[in-house]
Amino acid sequence: MSENRNKATAVAEEGIGSGLHRRTEEALSNPFLRKAVAFTTDKLRSGRLQAMEDFGSWEEWRERGRAIREHTISHLDYYLNQFADNVVRAGGHVHFCQEAGEAVKTFLDIAKKHQTKLVVKGKSMVSEEIHLNQHLAEEGIDAIETDxxxxxxxxxKETPSHLIIPAIHKNKEQIADLFTEDSGQPMAPETSTLAQYARQKLRQYFLEAGIGLTGCNFGVAESGSITLVSNEGNGRMVSTVPKVHVVIMGMERLVPTFEDLEVVLNLLARSATGQKLTVYTSILTGPKQPQDLDGPEELHVIVLDNGRSAQLGDPVFQEVLHCIRCAACLNVCPVYRHIGGHSYGSVYSGPIGAVLTPLLKQDMKEAGELAYASSLCGACYEACPVKIPLHDMLVQLRNRKVKLKMTPWAERMAFKTFQTAFGSVKVYRMATKAAYYLQKPFGSNGIIRNGPGPLAGWTQSRFFPMKPKLSFRDKWQTLQQEMKRAQADEKKAAPPAQSPAASKPSSDQTADTGRERS
Ligand code: SF4
Structure with a gap:
């Protein structure tokens, strides 16, 4: 079954940034999508909050997670070498690949060596990143997703729209329609029926496939182990039934020790789904050994750079490599919750996608536009289990675009005008006075309803109050003058003050006062 991901092709044609507005409009006008995304992200968010509360000392765990990730990424060369040595020692093969094409070629070489025409896949965002399925299809190799x-x-024929719930935008009815079309049999929109159909269909693929491909949630440097977490068990089938297991992982997905693994697994499951631990946590070290009952005869680990090492040493962006792909930032992001994942036009969506995509692609022109798909509210940072300041990074990406003069001409002119007006008191006063008259054709009753040029997008959906004739400063001067006049009038109206002699107490009064005091 060769699959052609139509939406991915469409994005490639129209561009991540150039198509962002169109895709966003499309998503906003799809009430079903918005409801489905909001429903699931709400569930995941409340699950996370409950899990954090039950766990206790969440901030301490979060800080431990951050420290582990910081230490690992700061010493990534050391831990990558240690990990690779241990994978080889356990009987596996390691392939370091600089960019996507190299990783695809490496995989194809392995597939050709084993004359494989069928590959079963566990969930792997990195394989999506390098569009592996399309490349395999071009070579006549079927890749079957088993998540x-x-x-x-x-x-x-769609791409994932969420890091951990790829089909977040689909409901049971839509899935039943797809399965009906696939099977040629009417399929009821019942979870158990649908799951049963998928299970039966996939089982055959597991048995026939020559290669099982998985991602890697964490590689453990001290042992060369691959950790896979899932809730479906397909990861175990993919990594143990076919004769060859290929792991494809981003170079940053390491932890130094099992002690560190315990911390990040605790953070990952709770932040992702609100679970204490995912249903299946598999830790695989090397291929099948003589004493093992099952497992692959060959293990290959493809470690991909693809723009990651360019972030090492960057004072602002190195931290993006700390990400453990829990998707908590997506679930709390007000932008993601409204527009869903496909609007981003990237494999990685939400706040982490908006930062990661331009950095990995090293493309500020198109992918850099994603930096504007954010309200900069900081909810992503609050939710992130390893404290990545995504909102600060988004500001820095915007800064990069400005420095590279990649912002629209109208925006640059607007900021130039703003700078001139706010750089001189005289010009500022003149400009604000002129603005009062210039705004008149665009508004009424104190509201601008049809903003000119780029302001139109803003005024379509938001109130933009008109500038009043008098500014607060103007009013304040008048007010001060009125207050001074009122004080002077009060003074004039008041009776004359008594002379000191007139106010001198009489002897009786003195006596009275004396008595009172005694
Ligand atoms: S940035 Fe943080 S919250 Fe977002 S996916 Fe990565 S680890 Fe999770």
Whole structure:
């Protein structure tokens, strides 16, 4: 089954940044999508909050997670070497790949060596990042997604719209329609029926596939182990049934020790789904050994750079490599919750996607536009289990675009005008006076309703109050003058003050006062 991901192709044609507005408009006018995304993200968010409360000392765990990630990424060369040595020692093969094409070629070489025409896949965002399925299809190799969400999307010819719930935008009815079309049999929109169909269909693929491909949630440097977390068990089938297991991982997905693994697994499960631990946590070290009952005969680990090492040493962006892909930032992001994942036009969506995509692609012109898909509210930072300041990074990405003169001409002119007006008191006063008259054709009853040029987008959906004739400063001067006049009038109206002699107490009064005091 060769699948052609139509939406990915569409994004490639129209561009991440150039198509951002169109995709956003499309998502906003789809009430079903907005409801579905809001429903699931609400559930995930409340699950996370409950799990944090039950766990206790969340901030301390968060700080431990941050420290582990910071230490690992700061010494990534050391831990990568240690990890690779241990994978080889355990009987596996390691392939370091600089960019996407190299990783694809490496995989194809392995597939050709084993004459494989069928690959079963566990969930792997890195394989999406390098568009592996399309490359395999071009070589006549079928790649079957076995994560249920990914399998649904493969039938729908769509890309994932969430890091951990790839088909977040689909409901049971839509899935039943897809399965009906695939099977040629009417399929009821019942979870158990649909799951049963997928299970039966996928089982055959597990048995026939020559290669099982998985991602890697964390590689453990001290042992060369691969950690996979999932809730469906397909990861275990993919990594143990086929004769060859290929792992494809980003170079940053390491922890030094099992002690560190315990911390990040605790943070990951709670932040992602509100679970204490995912249903399946598999830790795989090397291929099958003589004493093992099952497992692959060959293990290959493809470690991909693809723009990651360019962030090492960057004082602002190195921290993006701390990410453990829990998706908590997506679930709390007010922008993601309204527009869903496909609007971003990238494999990585939400706040982490808006930062990661331009950095990995090293493309500020198109992918850099994603930096504007944010309200900069900081909710992503509050939710992030390893404290990545995504909102600060988004500001810095915008700064980069400004410095590279990649912002629209109208925006640059607007800021130039703003700078001139606010740089001189005289010009500022003149400009604000002129603004009162210039705004008149665009508004009424104190509200601008049809903003000119780029302001139109703002005024379409928001109130933009008109500038009043008098500014607060103007009014304040008048007010001060009125207050001074009122004080002077009060003084004039008051009776003359008594002379000191007139106010001198009489002897009786003195006596009275004396008595009172005694
Ligand atoms: S940036 Fe933080 S919250 Fe977002 S996916 Fe990564 S670890 Fe999770």
């Amino acid at each position: 249920l969400g990914e399998y649904i999307l493969q039938l729908a």
